[in-house]
Amino acid sequence: MSRKPVRRDDPDDADAEVIPLTSRAQRRGRASAGYDSPRTLILQISHVRTDAEAHRHIGIDDSLHLSDLQHVIAVSFGLEETAPWKFDDAGERIEADDPLHLHLGVAGDHILHTWGLWEFTVTVVDSWARDDNTPRALCVGGSGSFGGTRFNLNEINAELTGEETIEHVLAGTVPPVSELVERSGLYDFVPLLQALDLRRATYLSEEVRRRLAELPLEDDAAGRDAFWSSTLALASLSGADFAEHVLETIMAALGWIDDDGSRLTAEAAKALCASSLEVLEELGAAGEDVLSPVDRLDLYRELLRYRPHGE
Incomplete structure (x- = not known):
């Protein structure tokens, strides 16, 4: 067949990806890990039930606060941000205005996020030094639906990013x-x-x-x-x-x-x-x-x- 394409209109799209988690190091935070400058954290955020599970993988600036992370989680899972929420570290409630690097620094560091009656485990998969051109927060993959909301990478990032x-x-x-x-x-x-x-x-x-x-x-x-x-x-x-x-x-x-x-x-x-x-x-x-x-x-x-x- 000859290749003589012509033009017309018709958009479409989809995306999904899973990043495996294998690290099990204990929580230390950025300073205890020997880092003194901002880093990008790759977080696996997981909600696991007996009948289903959902995961999101987030790249985020560790200088942002836990309240910022809560917003990213809400967008990534389609949560209503009006519900009560909190973060816990080793069973102790931690402040929403704490920077992430106080609690999350190296692979294996983890905290617990509670949104209403649901719990989400937040675990560091990896981290690296960041520069001014790296996005402050971006969903890089995920799997599973939550609350009837299907995982859609593009829609999530469209909301996390702006004009x-x-x-x-x-x-x-x-x-x-x-x-x-x-x-x-x-x-x-x-x-x-x-x-x-x-x-x-x-x-x-x-x-x-x-x-x-x-x-x-x-x-x-x-x-x-x-x-x-x-x-x-x-x-x-x-x-x-x-x-x-x-x-x-x-x-x-x-x-x-x-x-x-x-x-x-x-x-x-x-x-x-x-x-x-x-x-x-x-x-x-x-x-x-x-x-x-x-x-x-x-x-x-x-x-x-x-x-x-x-x-």
């Missing part, structure tokens, strides 16, 4: 991608771009940087849109099926359809940018023989970050 954040994130993104987000109206990808931390240093050879800078190789509008849509799908680090769904969703939202008027499939979209995807496969960013997730993220950051004055 100012959207503008800031897109300003740090390569123009074709920021324009793609605006044209498609799929602002659900802003949290993904924010979580990628595009300003973080990447450790790539000059040869790899050069090859990435040449992309996309396609010079037609459909091929370039297909390439950047594929890059966003790959950067989500999801399974192949979901990545294809993401690709099809973006291309549909951009108005591309197949030459017979049907929805453009992922296979057809990838055929539009086959030369560029071949380069990504050679670099280990796509295909079956890929690099580790950490190494792939460096490649995606290099592709997606905005470099002023052609830096």
